[in-house]
Amino acid sequence: MNPPGFAVGEVLDPVDAYDRVAPRYACLAKQRAAYLDAIDRLVTAEIPPGSRSLLDVGAGDGARAGRIAAAVGLRDLVLLEPSGVMRSHCPAQANIWAIRAEDLHHQQSNFDVITCLWNVFGHILPSAARIEALRQFARLVSPEGKIFIDLNHRYNARHYGALATAARFLRDRVSPGDRNGDVTVTWNIEGHRISTTGHVFTHREFTALSRAAGLRIEKRFVVDYASGQLHRRSFEGNLLYVLRRSDQEA
Secondary structure, three states, X not given: OOOEOOOOOOOEOHHHHHHHXXXXXXXXXXXXXXXXXXHHHHXXXXXXXXXXXXXXXXXXXXXXXXXXXHHXXXXXXEEEOOOHXXXXXXXXXXXXXXXXXXXXXXXXXXXXXXXXXXXXXXXXOOHHHHHHHHXXXXXXXXXXXXXXXXXOEOOOHHHHXXXXXXXXXXXXXXXXXXXXXXXXXXXXXXOEEEEEEEEOEOHHHHHHHHHHOOEXXXXXXXXXXXXXXXXXXXXXXXXXXXXXXXXXXX
16 A cells, blocks of 8 residues: 555554544545556456456445446455454445465365555565565465566665665665565544554566466566556656466467
8 A cells, every 4th residue: 555654653564544534434545546547457468368366455435446347347356354344334235255375275266367566565574474465465366467566666666765765675685584574554533543553565576476486477567656657667666567377378
């Protein structure tokens, strides 16, 4: 979701944090509408013709998934949302899985499209849990289906600034580790600071995670977090990935 910040005080479990954020979630989304709308346009343009089903992991209030499904005529929509308060803001008729992404191994289904958007993937900790979540995405996606994940990019100098990005880059070179991208994510909502755990990614890191999970990257887009503009250089934005199962030919 919003850019990582560092706060003094209680750091909540992601589900507990989203319970508190839920009443103002739509307002937070509106603040990032340019970016979110750009991601949604890219996703809908890449969905294979003939697709019928969508699983949205970390669906929030379900509004984005509903718009994506309607734009391309997906008839079967499942919202995965572990936050009880957030689920209360979903449409009454929605098909909801009230579980975490880490619990997908309990589900038996098949989807033409799987989305995990607005750095929801960054709330899955540690790295081993992220690999397992990707493995479950690979298991649940149809043979010709696609998976869409957008991530906060650790080297997004346009957003984080040149000095902070250079410091992160140097740390990764001098002392590489799975936890280098761990951050505290903070939202300021009506004078209240709500903090939770998160992770920001490098392209090399996500490529390794995908390969370990049996997925291949079909496309990558660099999207400006402020304007939604597409860029060519990775340090100018966040990263949207289009993935497919490795057993499918390119």
